[in-house]
Amino acid sequence: MRTKLPKWCKEFFKPYRYKVAYGGRGSGKSYNIATMLILMSLKTRLRVLCTREYQNSIKDSVHKLLSDRINELGVSSHFKITEKGISANNGSEFIFKGLHHSIDEIKSTEGIDLCWVEEAQSVSAKSWEVLIPTIRKNKSEIWISFNPNLQTDATYQRFIINTPNNAIIKQVNWRDNPFFNETLNAERLALKAVDMDMYLHVWEGQPRISSKAQVMHGKWEIKELNPSPNLVPYFGADWGFIDPTALIKCYIIDNRFLYIDSEFYGIGYDISELPKAFLSVKDSKNYNIIADSARPEIINFMRKAGFNIHPSVKGKGSVKDGIALIRSFERIYINPKCENTIREFSLYSYKVDRLSGEITPELIDKDNHTIDALRYALERFIKPNLNIHTLKASL
The missing domain is CATH 3.30.420.280 (Nucleotidyltransferase; domain 5)
Structure with missing residues (x-):
């Protein structure tokens, strides 16, 4: 199977403990991370935890995004998709849990190879303190995607201002998305013409x-x-x-x-x-x-x-x-x-x-x-x- 990925994704296939993609609207961060995880889960048996700060139901998770990409990539015969989870024929599985309400469940979850934290701008300092040591399997990785909100937010401080060792940090914006379309571009230019501060936040991924x-x-x-x-x-x-x-x-x-x-x-x-x-x-x-x-x-x-x-x-x-x-x-x-x-x-x-x-x-x-x-x-x-x-x- 072959598929096209933007250049920034290349580093995400290398071994780092932390892999962070942050930026503005229209960048395709989540779309491409979902694609990479599907490719990796087909190649190697992986246990992937998909989480965010708040997940009241499976609809709040990246379950649908992963399911849609599996179908679009033409590999649905290799996966079993249920309302609560996704598993591959080779034993790979995707687990979906919210940090705020399910932190005790996550702490007891063993054998996580890769944790994807989506919408990480909302993750609290307390949640990070619990989650990071929970992902403890040898060579395990934590993938993080978010649109920055405030510079003082826990995620921005922990990974952008005070970048940890063994991390790859990629700022990914609309210009990094080879599939960025004219409709989105018209929205981008319209906001840029009337409100530069908001434009920089929304489209260039700069924190408020x-x-x-x-x-x-x-x-x-x-x-x-x-x-x-x-x-x-x-x-x-x-x-x-x-x-x-x-x-x-x-x-x-x-x-x-x-x-x-x-x-x-x-x-x-x-x-x-x-x-x-x-x-x-x-x-x-x-x-x-x-x-x-x-x-x-x-x-x-x-x-x-x-x-x-x-x-x-x-x-x-x-x-x-x-x-x-x-x-x-x-x-x-x-x-x-x-x-x-x-x-x-x-x-x-x-x-x-x-x-x-x-x-x-x-x-x-x-x-x-x-x-x-x-x-x-x-x-x-x-x-x-x-x-x-x-x-x-x-x-």
Whole structure:
């Protein structure tokens, strides 16, 4: 039997204790996990526990999804499907239980090879504490799929913020679904046009965040401007490979406003590919670029490629001082085409204490690649205890 699976599924066939797929609507996470489990259960005798926090009846489970995929794959002759369970001719079986009401039953369930936790955004910390040691068979795995809700939710904290060892984490969204159709795409674009925050949550799988925890809360909006040709653009670059590489082009307008005009944002780029990538941002070869000093070999390579690129100075407190500078502008405008910058401005946040719910002064080192590039672009203006008046004096 052959069937097509998206590229992200490849890692799920490798041995990891935790396999996590999270993201937004239209990604096909559950559909493809069901497909993979059916394929695996045909190849090897497996005992699979399918669970979620709340399952009042079998209708609340993935029973129907698995049953439908078995029929669609043309392998129904290999399975026996009843109202309460699914079993294969080779002895594989799928068990369906809810965590909240059946946790004692799950604790007494032996020999689980694989546990699939669906809609895991709702799973409580207490349920995780009980479930994980229950799945104790040698080489057993826990598969997790969910659409994030709050960043402070137990599942997001346990697997995304504090990723455990021996885990593969895949953010899977609509663009990762080769079968994403035009009807869903129309819905996606309609929401994007009217509510960017909700769009990022629903379609890009970003968690809802307390607005006060967002570093750039209240300071920015999406708007295309036409800067005067007399204005000098500022460029900043942040390096990555597994993490994104980002290049930002921005302007300071009337000593009051910051306008982010263009971006390059890419993952997995080799050094040899960067010159062409940077040329996608207009004028990047004609002005100075301030780049992350942590990668001097890339800076030297880019200089040889003809870019006027220089290392950042950084220093103690440079991140907070850079954020202070960016927030010193009366308003920050972001060109609508800078989708990655928009996303990171929506997500870059301070940590929230899980117990008290209070916002801490500690930054989450995530969703900040375009913002780091922006800090480097404006580094010449950064001074301790900066305010808008010292900025104007610098300009």
